[in-house]
Amino acid sequence: MNASATDMAIARKARGWSQEELGDRAGVSQSVVSFAERGKATVAVHLVNYIRQALDLALIPEPPQPKETETPSRRHLQGFGGMSAEQRKRIASMGGKAAHAQGVAHEWTSQQTRVFGLQNGCRDPERMREIGRMGGSKCKRKRNVR
DSSP states (O other), rough: OHHHHHHHHHHHHHTTOHHHHHHHHHOOOOHHHHHHHOOOTOOHHHHHHHHHHHHTTOOOOOOOOOOOOSSOOOGSSSGGGGSSSHHHHHHHHHHHHHHHTTTTTTTOOOOHHHHHHHHTTTHHHHHHHHHHHHTTOOOOOOOOOO
């Protein structure tokens, strides 16, 4: 038990309050009061300060918050998350070419394509033919504007 925890318990007992009553006054649960009085490190500083404020004790300074940086953390720069869209596209293309070279790439038959389209909500055969004629080209799908 550290000095901060000791003075909270002494101040509470001097007022004749139970841990539950102190918790009600501080806006925290009785278990938080118990942990704080025993000096448990799991209690956040701001919760301890709520209790100390209810007891009219000096507040504990909170540790400084880490500054927001404009550059992402190292963790976010690893793997595909750290690559540009062009790099990801190039790697995916290399994988596709390698699969075709090894003969393990899936080749869709027209029957498979038709069944897949029907199973996944495209009931418009003309739209399916239009998509098929476009092949892999980039285009924007026309939207029905009301």
